[in-house]
Amino acid sequence: MIHPTAIISAGARIGAGVRIGPYTIIHENVEIGENTEIGSHCEIGCPTMLSDGRTLKIGKNSLVRSHSIFYEGSEFGEQLVTGHRVTVRELTIAGLNLQIGTLSDVQGNCRIGDYVRLHSNVHVGQRSAIGNFVWLFPYVVLTNDPHPPSEVCIGAKISDYAAIATMSVILPGVTVGERSLVAAHSCVKADVASDTVVGGSPAKFLCATSRIRLQDGTERNAYPWTAHFHRGYPEAMVKRWTEQIRSVDSSDSTTLR
Amino acid sequence: MIHPTAIISAGARIGAGVRIGPYTIIHENVEIGENTEIGSHCEIGCPTMLSDGRTLKIGKNSLVRSHSIFYEGSEFGEQLVTGHRVTVRELTIAGLNLQIGTLSDVQGNCRIGDYVRLHSNVHVGQRSAIGNFVWLFPYVVLTNDPHPPSEVCIGAKISDYAAIATMSVILPGVTVGERSLVAAHSCVKADVASDTVVGGSPAKFLCATSRIRLQDGTERNAYPWTAHFHRGYPEAMVKRWTEQIRSVDSSDSTTLR
Amino acid sequence: MIHPTAIISAGARIGAGVRIGPYTIIHENVEIGENTEIGSHCEIGCPTMLSDGRTLKIGKNSLVRSHSIFYEGSEFGEQLVTGHRVTVRELTIAGLNLQIGTLSDVQGNCRIGDYVRLHSNVHVGQRSAIGNFVWLFPYVVLTNDPHPPSEVCIGAKISDYAAIATMSVILPGVTVGERSLVAAHSCVKADVASDTVVGGSPAKFLCATSRIRLQDGTERNAYPWTAHFHRGYPEAMVKRWTEQIRSVDSSDSTTLR
Numbered sequence: 001m002i003h004p005t006a007i008i009s010a011g012a013r014i015g016a017g018v019r020i021g022p023y024t025i026i027h028e029n030v031e032i033g034e035n036t037e038i039g040s041h042c043e044i045g046c047p048t049m050l051s052d053g054r055t056l057k058i059g060k061n062s063l064v065r066s067h068s069i070f071y072e073g074s075e076f077g078e079q080l081v082t083g084h085r086v087t088v089r090e091l092t093i094a095g096l097n098l099q100i101g102t103l104s105d106v107q108g109n110c111r112i113g114d115y116v117r118l119h120s121n122v123h124v125g126q127r128s129a130i131g132n133f134v135w136l137f138p139y140v141v142l143t144n145d146p147h148p149p150s151e152v153c154i155g156a157k158i159s160d161y162a163a164i165a166t167m168s169v170i171l172p173g174v175t176v177g178e179r180s181l182v183a184a185h186s187c188v189k190a191d192v193a194s195d196t197v198v199g200g201s202p203a204k205f206l207c208a209t210s211r212i213r214l215q216d217g218t219e220r221n222a223y224p225w226t227a228h229f230h231r232g233y234p235e236a237m238v239k240r241w242t243e244q245i246r247s248v249d250s251s252d253s254t255t256l257r
Numbered sequence: 258m259i260h261p262t263a264i265i266s267a268g269a270r271i272g273a274g275v276r277i278g279p280y281t282i283i284h285e286n287v288e289i290g291e292n293t294e295i296g297s298h299c300e301i302g303c304p305t306m307l308s309d310g311r312t313l314k315i316g317k318n319s320l321v322r323s324h325s326i327f328y329e330g331s332e333f334g335e336q337l338v339t340g341h342r343v344t345v346r347e348l349t350i351a352g353l354n355l356q357i358g359t360l361s362d363v364q365g366n367c368r369i370g371d372y373v374r375l376h377s378n379v380h381v382g383q384r385s386a387i388g389n390f391v392w393l394f395p396y397v398v399l400t401n402d403p404h405p406p407s408e409v410c411i412g413a414k415i416s417d418y419a420a421i422a423t424m425s426v427i428l429p430g431v432t433v434g435e436r437s438l439v440a441a442h443s444c445v446k447a448d449v450a451s452d453t454v455v456g457g458s459p460a461k462f463l464c465a466t467s468r469i470r471l472q473d474g475t476e477r478n479a480y481p482w483t484a485h486f487h488r489g490y491p492e493a494m495v496k497r498w499t500e501q502i503r504s505v506d507s508s509d510s511t512t513l514r
Numbered sequence: 515m516i517h518p519t520a521i522i523s524a525g526a527r528i529g530a531g532v533r534i535g536p537y538t539i540i541h542e543n544v545e546i547g548e549n550t551e552i553g554s555h556c557e558i559g560c561p562t563m564l565s566d567g568r569t570l571k572i573g574k575n576s577l578v579r580s581h582s583i584f585y586e587g588s589e590f591g592e593q594l595v596t597g598h599r600v601t602v603r604e605l606t607i608a609g610l611n612l613q614i615g616t617l618s619d620v621q622g623n624c625r626i627g628d629y630v631r632l633h634s635n636v637h638v639g640q641r642s643a644i645g646n647f648v649w650l651f652p653y654v655v656l657t658n659d660p661h662p663p664s665e666v667c668i669g670a671k672i673s674d675y676a677a678i679a680t681m682s683v684i685l686p687g688v689t690v691g692e693r694s695l696v697a698a699h700s701c702v703k704a705d706v707a708s709d710t711v712v713g714g715s716p717a718k719f720l721c722a723t724s725r726i727r728l729q730d731g732t733e734r735n736a737y738p739w740t741a742h743f744h745r746g747y748p749e750a751m752v753k754r755w756t757e758q759i760r761s762v763d764s765s766d767s768t769t770l771r
Contacts, residue, residue, distance in 0.1 A: 007536055022264055023280050023298075023537050025554055040282055041298055041324075041537075041555055043580050066300050066326060067342075067555075069580065069598050084326050084344055085581075087598055087616050102344050102362055105616055105634055117406070120362055120380060123634060123652050135406050138380050138398055141652055141680050143698065146729045147736035148677055149631070149649050149743045154729070163405055166398050167426050167444075169681050169699045184400065185426045185444035185458050187681075187699035201458060201699050201715060215403045215411070222404035229406045279521055280537050280555075297539055298555055298581075323557050323583065324599075341583050341601055359601050359619055374663070377619055377637060392663050395637050395655055420662055423655050424683050424701075441657065442683045442701035442715050458715060472660045472668070479661035486663045 003040075012045065015060060029053070029072040033060030039084075040066045047072055050108070051090040059096075071108070083120065095132070099232075113160070115233065127155030131178075133226070135163040146172045159194070161224055168203075179224045181209055195223070260297075269302065272317060286310070286329040290317030296341075297323040304329055307365070308347040316353075328365070340377065352389070356489075370417070372490065384412030388435075390483070392420040403429045416451070418481055425460075436481045438466055452480070517554075526559070529574060543567070543586040547574030553598075554580045561586055564622070565604040573610075585622070597634065609646070613746075627674070629747065641669030645692075647740070649677040660686045673708070675738055682717075693738045695723055709737070 002008065003022040012026045015034030020026065024038055027045035036058055038044060044064070045056045051073025058064070059078035066084050073090035079097040086100045089108030098112055101120040106112075110124055113132035118124065122136045125144040136142075142156045154173040158164065162176045165184040176182060176192045183199030183206065192198050197206040209223035220228060226241040233241075259265065260279040269283045272291030277283065281295055284302035293315055295301060301321070302313045308330025315321070316335035323341050330347035336354040343357045346365030355369055358377040363369075367381055370389035375381065379393045382401040393399075399413045411430040415421065419433045422441040433439060433449045440456030440463065449455050454463040466480035477485060483498040490498075516522065517536040526540045529548030534540065538552055541559035550572055552558060558578070559570045565587025572578070573592035580598050587604035593611040600614045603622030612626055615634040620626075624638055627646035632638065636650045639658040650656075656670045668687040672678065676690045679698040690696060690706045697713030697720065706712050711720040723737035734742060740755040747755075 022282060023555070025536060040300055041280070041581075043554055046580075066303075067298075067324065067581065085342060085599060103360065103617065107634075120364075121378075121635075125652075137405055138382075138400075139396065139653065139681075143652075143680050147695075147726055147739075148651055148679055149739050150728065150730075150736060151743060151745070152728065152730050165405055166400050167396075167424070167681070171698060181404075184428060212404055214407065214409065216407075216409050222407060225404075225406050229408060231408070279539060297557055298537070323560075324555075324581065342599060360617065377621075378635075394662055395639075395657075396653065422662055423657050424653075424681070438661075441685060469661055471664065471666065473664075473666050479664060482661075482663050486665060488665070 009045075021066060027072065029055050031055050031057045033058060033062065033078065035060055036062040036064070036080075038064045039068070042066065043069045045070060045072045048090050054091070065102075074108070077114070089126075097232075101138070110155070115237075125155060127153050129155055129157045131158060131160040131162070133161045134158045135225075137164060137166045137168075137184075139167040140164045141169045143169060144172050161226065162192075163225065179209060181212070181223060266302075278323060284329065286312050288312050288314045290315060290319065290335065292317055293319040293321070293337075295321045296325070299323065300326045302327060302329045305347050311348070322359075331365070334371070346383075354489075358395070367412070372494075382412060384410050386412055386414045388415060388417040388419070390418045391415045392482075394421060394423045394425075394441075396424040397421045398426045400426060401429050418483065419449075420482065436466060438469070438480060523559075535580060541586065543569050545569050545571045547572060547576065547592065549574055550576040550578070550594075552578045553582070556580065557583045559584060559586045562604050568605070579616075588622070591628070603640075611746075615652070624669070629751075639669060641667050643669055643671045645672060645674040645676070647675045648672050649739075651678060651680045651682075651698075653681040654678045655683045657683060658686050675740065676706075677739065693723060695726070695737060 002020045005022045006020045006024045008026045009028040011028035012030040017035040019037045021040035024042040030045035054073040056072045057075040062080035064082045068086045070088045071090040074092040076094045077096040082100045083102030086104050088106045092110040094112035095114035099117045103121040104118045106124045107126045109126045110128045112130045116134045118136045120138045123141040125142045128142040144153045144155050156170040157175040159178040161179040164182045168182050168186040170188045177194035179195050180192045181197045186199045186203040187201035188203040195209045212222040214220045214222045227245040230238045259277045262279045263277045263281045265283045266285040268285035270288040274292040276294045278297035281299040287302035311330040313329045314332040319337035321339045325343045327345045328347040331349040333351045334353040339357045340359030343361050345363045349367040351369035352371035356374045360378040361375045363381045364383045366383045367385045369387045373391045375393045377395045380398040382399050385399040401410045401412045413427040414432040416435040418436040421439040425439050425443040427445045434451035436452050437449045438454045443456045443460040444458035445460040452466045469479040471477045471479045484502040487495045516534045519536045520534045520538045522540045523542040525542035527545045531549040533551045535554035538556040544559035568587040570586045571589040576594035578596050582600045584602045585604040588606040590608045591610040596614045597616030600618050602620045606624040608626035609628035613631045617635040618632045620638045621640045623640045624642045626644045630648045632650045634652045637655040639656045642656040658667045658669045670684040671689040673692040675693040678696040682696045682700040684702045691708035693709050694706045695711045700713045700717040701715035702717040709723045726736040728734045728736045741759040744752045
């Protein structure tokens with residue numbers, strides 16, 4: 001289960017049932033939960049003076065795809081899933097079932113909630129704060145320096161259920177509100193209120209998210225996306241989401257009567 | 258010709274004269290055409306349940322540069338050429354002499370014609386349809402979800418001879434017409450007519466492509482680019498292109514008389 | 515110090531005290547200065563017909579992090595530092611202490627001065643000219659073809675102390691002046707004067723850099739950044755910068771009296 005060409009440091013704590021692919025390097029200060037799979041050509045637990053000596057912890061039942069690089073000092077809950085060639089620096093703390101797409105780069109010192117999805121080639125700057133159930137799509141960048149280069153580092157804050165579409169930049173210190181959508185190719189300079197759609201460069205208010213309809217012939221609301229997008233979430237969670245939506249729908253009808 | 262450190266699955270079908278570099282992994286469900294070269298540190302034919310069991314086929318006389326990753330279930334014609342660290346997922350079908358630049362990511366389920374060039378760090382979303390002789394320049398993204406996240410997946414369509422310049426995003430379902438140019442740093446929300454230049458965010462009509470002159474002192478037309486850019490195309494094709502241009506030129510003169 | 519799995523060509527000239535990580539390949543036409551460290555899974559000195567046979571030279575006391583790829587024919591001064599998975603092609607000449615961030619791609623035939631910092635995922639097109647002390651932030655692209663595809667290649671020029679913020683594109687032949695700032699998510703089509711801030715797509719003049727204040731509570735000027743950002747520069751240089759600023763400040767006061 002551990003390929004003979006993998007190089008495993010004596011100090012690394014490897015859980016039961018862990019699989020490690022060819023040509024992968026596991027450094028000393030690493031703890032990998034049981035039944036996790038690490039692909040080929042990875043480097044896991046790169047030493048750095050910036051880690052304060054903390055251990056890289058990858059939760060159980062995780063999947064780290066090939067060519068990925070993790071530094072020591074970060075911690076990931078169970079069921080972490082990565083694409084290929086992801087880079088994750090030190091002192092980032094993430095919750096359950098984080099998904100990090102191919103080529104994405106998490107720069108360190110970030111806080112990331114549960115069930116967050118980073119698509120391909122996302123760049124998360126240091127000190128970013130990402131809530132739960134957030135989606136960052138390809139080539140999104142969260143920045144942190146208001147006047148680069150400087151020693152000032154003010155991360156962006158992305159609230160629960162927010163989605164940032166392809167190739168958008170979030171400027172330092174900006175908060176994107178809950179369940180909001182940033183349209184593709186936007187540059188967000190000011191805070192985004194909850195349940196709103198913004199877009200453009202600089203991004204401006206476009207509409208309430210309730211104005212967006214699903215383009216699947218049903219005319220249902222596209223947001224909150226929890227009403228219709230359920231792939232990869234636990235069954236109990238989807239049930240709760242569905243009940244919340246029903247409850248909102250019936251209160252809406254009541255209001256309308 | 259196959260480096261002793263390369264790991265070749267017993268089931269892989271490797272053509273005559275194939276060269277495989279150090280530390281590369283070739284999985285089972287792979288067919289590599291003769292005289293193809295695979296660089297070092299690659300992973301070729303990664304298994305996936307999404308492949309329907311189909312074989313990864315790489316045509317003969319191809320060159321896959323180091324650190325590249327291909328999944329099983331895609332097919333490439335002869336003379337595929339890749340840069341380094343490309344990622345190609347399952348069920349993509351591509352024609353002759355596709356070139357995929359360093360860091361580019363083809364997400365799977367795409368259709369790609371002949372002689373297409375993807376430059377560096379291009380992201381081709383699932384279900385994209387790319388014609389023949391198309392050019393996608395660095396950091397171009399073809400998207401597919403009109404209201405992310407959702408289960409709706411509507412790929413973009415890029416027609417023959419079109420060129421999309423650096424860091425432009427093509428939104429879901431958009432068709433870019435034949436021989437058109439999308440200017441750099443654009444976000445294309447609506448279809449682009451043939452032989453036109455669009456740009457901006459959202460992209461707007463700028464001019465006919467016939468208005469763009471080559472900045473090489475000759476004042477020749479820059480588009481269609483087939484009139485002047487011939488590097489890497491077969492001689493017979495270049496001859497045909499040149500004759501077409503001459504024929505258009507002389508019909509223009511006739512009109513003017 | 516050279517890992518037993520590293521593959522070192524007989525012709526490579528490796529200085530004293532050089533460390534080379536596991537699974538790294540060093541090709542023939544390479545010269546590595548003393549005390550330099552090359553991480554794991556690298557490919558150093560890839561042969562290419564475009565190098566005119568020139569040797570890849572990496573100066574002493576350098577650090578090349580894992581998964582990086584360098585072609586033969588480029589030259590780097592002392593104290594080169596790279597992130598992971600950088601790609602550097604042939605015939606680029608760079609000065610002292612260049613830093614190249616993770617995933618960045620230098621396309622070749624570039625001129626780069628001393629103490630330049632390329633952050634993550636920067637794309638430097640062929641024939642770019644970058645001065646001294648320049649900063650390029652994540653996802654910045656320097657382009658070179660005014661009407662792609664064509665055989666015309668006119669690199670951008672970035673002058674000393676200039677900073678280009680995240681996800682900006684510099685169009686072919688554009689000069690960005692000394693100490694200027696290009697705001698994030700901009701597309702720069704025209705030359706940028708020294709000591710100015712430009713932004714937008716197309717980028718327009720926003721203000722003099724002297725109008726930007728540090729957001730650290732001090733109300734000091736943010737530009738030139740040499741007045742306050744000193745991390746990683748030699749002590750003597752920082753001393754000179756500080757004296758220059760004091761001298762400007764006192765001459766300003768004189769003028770005002």
